Amino acid sequence: MLSIKGLKVKLEDEDKQILKGVDLEVEAGKVHAIMGPNGSGKSTLSYVLSGKDGYEVTGGSASLEGIDLLDMEPEERAAAGLFLAFQYPVEIPGVGNMTFLRTAVNAQRKARGEEEMSAAEFLKVVRARAKELKIDAAMLKRPVNVGFSGGEKKRNEILQMAMLEPKMCILDETDSGLDVDAMKLVADGVNALRSEGRGFLVITHYQRLLDHIQPDVVHIMADGRIIKTGGPELAIEVENNGYAGILAEVA
Amino acid sequence: MADLALKQTPTEAMIGSLALPVGGWSDTARKDALARLQGMGLPQRRDEYWKYTRPDTLIQPEPVSAALRGSDDVALFDQIDRIKIVFVDGVYDADASDDLAQEGITIDRLADMPTDLHWARDLYGTLEKNGQTPVARPLAALNTAFAPDGMLIRVTGKPSKPVNFIYRRRTEIADAMLHHCIKLDAGAEMTLLENGPVAARFNGVLEVEVGDQAAFHHVRAQGRDHEQRAATHIFTRLGTESAFKSFTLTANGMMTRNECVIELTGDDAAAHVAGACVGDGADFHHDDTVFVTHDAVNCESRQVFKKVLRNGATGVFQGKILVKEGAQKTDGYQISQSLLLDGDSQFLAKPELEIYADDVACSHGSTSGAIDEDALFYLQSRGVPAAKATDLLTLAFLAEAVAEVEDETLRDEMTGRLTSWLERHAG
Ligand SMILES: Nc1ncnc2c1ncn2[C@@H]1O[C@H](COP(=O)(O)OP(=O)(O)OP(=O)(O)O)[C@@H](O)[C@H]1O
Ligand SMILES: [Mg+2]
Secondary structure, eight states: OEEEEEEEEEESSSOOEEEEEEEEEEOTTOEEEEEOOTTSSHHHHHHHHHTOTTEEEEEEEEEETTEESTTSOHHHHHHTTEEEEOSSOOOEEEEEHHHHHHHHHHHHHHHTTOOOOOHHHHHHHHHHHHHHTTOOHHHHHSEETTTOOHHHHHHHHHHHHHHHOOSEEEEESTTTTOOHHHHHHHHHHHHHHOOTTOEEEEEOSOHHHHHHSOOSEEEEEETTEEEEEEOTHHHHHHHHHOSHHHHHHHO | OHHHHHHSOHHHHHHHTSOOOOSSTTHHHHHHHHHHHHHHOSOOTTOGGGSSSOOHHHHOSSOOBOOOOOSOSOOOSTTSOOEEEEEETTEEOTTTSOOSOBTTEEEEEGGGOOTTOHHHHHHTTHHHHHTTSSSOOHHHHHHHHHOOBOEEEEEOSOOSSOEEEEEEOOOSBOEEEEEEEEEEOTTOEEEEEEEEOOOSEEEEEEEEEEOTTOEEEEEEEEOOOTTOEEEEEEEEEEOTTOEEEEEEEEEOOSEEEEEEEEEEOSTTOEEEEEEEEEEESTTOEEEEEEEEEEOSTTOEEEEEEEEEEETTOEEEEEEEEEEOTTOTTEEEEEEEEEEESSTTOEEEEEEEEEEOOSSEEEEEEEEEEOOOHHHHHHHHHTTOOHHHHHHHHHHHHHHHHHTTOOSHHHHHHHHHHHHHHHHHTOO
């Protein structure tokens, strides 16, 4: 599904190498987790994959179902099936959440040559999905993320994911800032989307999310590289002992 | 001959090119206005009040030309049951207009000089004259002196339908001057809608006397013909507990100067003036100049102006709140903002407060900014193409000004007009 080979990335206007050769393969139907110390490049990886400005790819490749991602505009990557749940969702004053969701869903459909969703159908689906995530009608009417609490923003990300039904979902610290119940809601939302044709890359610092979303593979990222890959037990090791042991082991 | 022409001042040249309508009750007001104009002279480039807007093309005596766009203008206000009053090249067209006889409102044509309109004689040129101090507005005096046509509206009740001035153009080269007077009696209410391009060059004055407890609503969409030029003035005086709410949408137009002069003279009155403007191209110039005078207790004024400028367009805002001595409990608010879609466009703002009372709350702010890159990326990452995302953010920026239109149907019409403009001006 998602195939990253030797990806090297530096900042566009600074001589700072952030990703130093990332290799990662997420198969359809699988959940991969990435853990790693602050500043190791996890968010950068997710931004570069989704096409954010300000980074320069200096080597390697990234593709989704064999299609080169790095050449595409962000919206084309989205239409191709890539989704990023942001670590820091953006507030957009003046744009209603509902308008935003509908514009996004229909823009993707249009880009894929599919029929647009009617207003009535859209409303029905969005209400149902929102209810599952305990997002009330008022939140749907408000401007995108404006005045949302941290947890509400994260649930709103999952709502977008549920509406867009992407093939490859990247979740960047979606668990941070969530209370125990919200964490469960978000995990349920993710689990509901788990299917054979869909891949997940879950970036997190904590084992707790992985209790709810059982990963198939766990990667440890440090200083711009994946330094270790293992099963769910790797997350438990990090939870118990921190990164020191793992870092020492590969050094 | 050439020598003679050179010695003339621009004011003399302009006056010489026009004919003073005579023979009616407006004679005195017109002669007064002419004297005022001769005293002040037409605006010059060095005038402080014209620092950001070059008056040259507005004061040259020769008419200017503006290509006609044809009929591809999307009809505005079509879904609204209204009293249509049509002007073609600045001349009232009775055949194209609705019957002027309506309940709760009397409508007369200025050009007819109806003899017994005492209220109109008292109002015509009066608010314009008041508005000449402390800042001169010569183009308005020019209008009072020479405007051949316009409507005189007296509102005694609450007419069920809004009045819609619809402007159409048939001639490429045409100057038009219209002077409308509206008087709302105590407790009266009306909505005035205006749309369409008036002329290649338009000089418009609207005087509105809002009586005690009366309410005036105004929604104007300035025509889309790209090359047109317009200098408009709204003069209004508000009585006790009255309301004046005016919104203007401007899309295109090479030169537009919209002045709004508001005088709050009765206690507990509210005046709101707002504008949303979208401009594209280095020859686009749009100027909002507002002057609000608080001369009564516990009044509220609100100015909300938003401009979207791209491809080298220029926007200007000059807004002043003057709170006179004794105008306690004044609540004055002013915001002017621009969204610059490229580095070539510019926004020049001059917000001013002058306060002689001690118990007032006045605030003003002015900002210029670019599209929020993070918001743009967020939208794109959800599959919204960059151009569409930019449009969404642009509309969101303008929304605060459009929100000043209270009526939902009218508000949607304004949003629709802005949306279609953005779609036509893609990229
Ligand atoms: N636009 C930028 N400008 C300057 N430095 C940047 C930028 N983007 C990333 N960096 C730097 O790159 C490094 C990696 O950042 P990144 O946000 O990818 O880390 P992370 O692994 O997601 O960390 P965290 O766990 O704290 O979220 C950090 O040192 C960060 O300061
Ligand atoms: Mg991060």
